[in-house]
Amino acid sequence: MKPLALDKFKQGVADFYDRRSRSYDQGQWHPQICDRLLEYARIGAGQTVLDIGTGTGYLAIASAQRVGDQGHVTGVDISPGMLQQAQRKIQRLGLSNVVVQRADAEALDYPSHHFDVILCAHTFPWMTDKAATLRLWYQLLKPRGRIAVHTPADTAYIGAVVLRRVLAEYGLELEPSNRLGSIEQCRQLFEKAGFEAVEIYTEQHGSYTTLDQAKAIWESVVVNPSITAPKVVGDGRSRFSATELGKIKAELYAELEALQTEQGLWNDLTTVYILADKPEPYCG
Numbered sequence: 001m002k003p004l005a006l007d008k009f010k011q012g013v014a015d016f017y018d019r020r021s022r023s024y025d026q027g028q029w030h031p032q033i034c035d036r037l038l039e040y041a042r043i044g045a046g047q048t049v050l051d052i053g054t055g056t057g058y059l060a061i062a063s064a065q066r067v068g069d070q071g072h073v074t075g076v077d078i079s080p081g082m083l084q085q086a087q088r089k090i091q092r093l094g095l096s097n098v099v100v101q102r103a104d105a106e107a108l109d110y111p112s113h114h115f116d117v118i119l120c121a122h123t124f125p126w127m128t129d130k131a132a133t134l135r136l137w138y139q140l141l142k143p144r145g146r147i148a149v150h151t152p153a154d155t156a157y158i159g160a161v162v163l164r165r166v167l168a169e170y171g172l173e174l175e176p177s178n179r180l181g182s183i184e185q186c187r188q189l190f191e192k193a194g195f196e197a198v199e200i201y202t203e204q205h206g207s208y209t210t211l212d213q214a215k216a217i218w219e220s221v222v223v224n225p226s227i228t229a230p231k232v233v234g235d236g237r238s239r240f241s242a243t244e245l246g247k248i249k250a251e252l253y254a255e256l257e258a259l260q261t262e263q264g265l266w267n268d269l270t271t272v273y274i275l276a277d278k279p280e281p282y283c284g
Ligand SMILES: C[S@@+](CC[C@H](N)C(=O)[O-])C[C@H]1O[C@@H](n2cnc3c(N)ncnc32)[C@H](O)[C@@H]1O
Pocket: 010, 013, 014, 017, 030, 031, 034, 052, 053, 054, 055, 056, 057, 058, 059, 076, 077, 078, 079, 082, 103, 104, 105, 106, 120, 121, 122, 123, 126, 127
């Protein structure tokens, strides 16, 4: 494996998930998404699987149980804290056909044509160069191999959607790499990397949220940023006076307030599943 050299952004992502690692498994939502992705991936006995952004190892472990003794699963992640949780579970279950390794999903150096299936749940938005990353993952798959990716749609998370819109008026982009575009753009991204039979399914996991929760995006992204700091307002902040920042904040709050209903604010959580195959080489 290449030595891990994380830039500031990726180090921020790794630190963020390190902090979340101990409580990450408490939620019900991630297992639900992972189970659906597994259904779509159609993993069979004896297969070789790569789980990208394996986190606490839910998908890697479930895949290991599916591929059996003749198969093998590798999980990769940049967060040592998340990997530690995964490793504990693997040891507790006594599984010998799954390993987790610290590696950057954008700089993997496994042999070409090595994996039957690549899985990636809730991690793809973190890839900074999505087109190049997909080309790399394509290379790692065997011909007729399958990729199964889950990701939230760009319409997800009301606070982020509105903040993105408001910042755009001031010439600022809210973490531009952390987006997929429309479903059609997403399909094109996979097809350009060489994948075929691209199928995309969406599911709605949204719910109503409170105005205060939606407004909290200002605190977490602008005032006290963790991951997105270098790319969001890190640059922008120096361009804006306190008065101007106050104006941007007021616009954000006003837009959110306008969206309020009796039930609260609808917090879209459209999840997207992308399934695709690597074609056989043409030998005609
Ligand atoms: C939301 S968690 C998803 C974990 C797991 N796939 C699940 O669904 O439960 C995202 C994971 O992606 C990892 N990640 C983010 N960027 C990565 C990168 N460039 N390479 C490898 N892992 C990355 C994070 O450390 C984190 O563990």
